[in-house]
Amino acid sequence: MLTTHYVPGAPNWLDLGAPDVDAAAAYYAAVFGWTFQSAGPEGGGYGFFQLDGETVAAVGPLAEEGAGPAWTAYFHTADADATCKAVEQAGGRVRVAPMDVFTAGRLAMLTDPTGADFAVWQPGEVTGLDVVMEPSTLCWTELYATDAAAAKEFYGTVFSWSFQDMSMGGDLLYSIASAPGAGAGEDTAHGGILQLQQMHLDAGSTSEWHPYFGVTDCDASYHTATQHGGTPLIAPMDVPGIGRMAMLMDPAGAPFALLNGDRPKP
Template sequence: MLTTRFVDGAPNWIDVGAPDIEGVASFYGGLFGWEFGSAGPDAGGYGFFRLAGRIVAGGMRTTPEQGPPAWTVYFQTSDADATARAARQTRGGVPVPPMDVMEQGRMAVLTDQVGVPFGIWQPALRRGVEAAGEVGALCWAELYTPDIARAAAYYHAVLGWETSAVTFPGGVYTSVSPAGTGEDGMFGGLVPVADDPTEAESGQPYWLPYIGVEDTDAVVARAVELGGRVRMPATSLAGVGRLARLEDPYGARFAVLKGDPRQT
């Protein structure tokens, strides 16, 4: 389960990059009630999204040279430099090497063996987001990948993840959790991109963050009103909940969920 009692390997931060941070703030503010504010004069334009005063995500203006608008999921590490070395040793990439973020912590952006970017965060003064696993906050994360076994081996080597097979009507889902945490630590899953009807058209592997909601259908309708796009309509999955996959007006992909994926 996603909580703010972070352990190594668990998601502890998310942020979104887009060419218009004011527009992004307006969209997510209207959708989730998030309020955006600067992280400070030394943060280079980076800011925090807050819900009821608690930080739930980060955001920043990005340029086309930095890549398309996207959400990035970050995972906790107690040694960012060692994790970056492990990524290189397992034929991943380190497009943004480990760096100190003032006195808040140490971060890096890595890529797995098929080029999917993700972040790592070594906490110092800031442990991570201040809300998780609840309405309006990160509640799940999925990697859409062309090769489940290869991805599982890579993330085990780099972040220590353990995988388990969860049977559900229609197939088997590969869940992931930090080392030694078992079912209680389950926070996401690995999905074969070619087998998913929504993702198969593009075939693009990527990390997808899920935000918890009270009413999936209402959020989907509101996203469209605000200029977003529906990638997968609101869908109920037995034992899981009601979910939808969306895209903000700038193209960053995310999902919403009412329920708990661990109930599969």
């Protein structure tokens, strides 16, 4: 499960690239009750989504040329420079070379061989998000991949993730990813990888990571999210053994999901 006791390879930060930060802050305030705290004049418009004074995510203006609205998952690394080399050796791409963020930490922006964007965070004074696995906070990360086998090989090589497959019916498998480093017997699963089906590939779907946020009532949160301008992608549905989930895009077009219940279990 996700935890704030971050280990290498586990998600430790999450931010939203938005064309209008104020509009994004207003939307997520309505959906999750988040408040926005600016990083200050030196932050270039970047700021933090907070819940009861604790940082649960972040948001900033679109900074990369050609970038569209999207949530970016960051994974913990002890050495961002070394991870970038590993990414390139494994067939990925470094979009933004490692850079220091004042004294908070060091980041790099990357793309895996299937085309999914992600990032790494090397902690400095900021180790990561303050809280996860609570209502209105990050509870799972998921990759829809054009080539799930290639994605698993890549992340296994770069982050030493291990995978456990669970059947989604027919030949469809869901691969649960775990990062090494926690104590014996601890549940280290933090995300999943799912192969995009042929109809989605034919329609032009590309690989992407997206976050799941925990909610106490999936239907109510979905209603709120759509009433405030979100676009439905998957209406609330029960997933046996997992809970009730839904997926949508925020008003700017960034996809995210809601989950009422536990994250996937094999």
